[in-house]
Amino acid sequence: MQQSKSKLFLIELIIIILFFSIASAVCMNIFARGKVYSNQSTQTTMATLLCQQAAETFKGTNGDEAALAVLLGASQENGRLVVEYDGAFAPTAQDAVYRMEIAFAEGNGVKEADIVLKKGDDTVYALEAAQYMGMQEI
Numbered sequence: 489m490q491q492s493k494s495k496l497f498l499i500e501l502i503i504i505i506l507f508f509s510i511a512s513a514v515c516m517n518i519f520a521r522g523k524v525y526s527n528q529s530t531q532t533t534m535a536t537l538l539c540q541q542a543a544e545t546f547k548g549t550n551g552d553e554a555a556l557a558v559l560l561g562a563s564q565e566n567g568r569l570v571v572e573y574d575g576a577f578a579p580t581a582q583d584a585v586y587r588m589e590i591a592f593a594e595g596n597g598v599k600e601a602d603i604v605l606k607k608g609d610d611t612v613y614a615l616e617a618a619q620y621m622g623m624q625e626i
Contacts, residue, residue, distance in 0.1 A: 531607070538613075542615075546590070547619050551621060568591045569590040572587050573587070591604075598621060601617045
């Protein structure tokens with residue numbers, strides 16, 4: 489009789505340990521996903537803020553590309569302004585993780601800036617800004 493009670497207790501103990509190990513594995517998976525979603529949210533928020541800052545600076549300089557380059561700390565590449573950022577979104581000249589490219593177009597008295605922030609080849613955030621320059625006399 490004593491033998492069967494101890495076997496029953498051991499089986500019950502094994503089932504409880506199994507249940508808690510499965511529950512802990514599920515909880516760890518949920519926390520890991522939460523961390524990934526948090527990182528993605530932070531990336532999107534920072535990209536949005538940087539692109540909005542660039543758009544406001546573009547409008548504040550009345551579309552002056554040289555002034556925009558100075559204020560943003562940008563370099564000129566292939567007719568575009570480029571600002572590179574590290575993993576913490578601080579401007580950097582080396583080991584860049586993120587890259588903001590600003591391309592300009594002008595026509596009908598409006599100067600436009602296409603602002604794109606990328607991580608590698610993936611676009612994190614894109615924004616278009618326009619500044620009315622006035623109609624030019626013919």
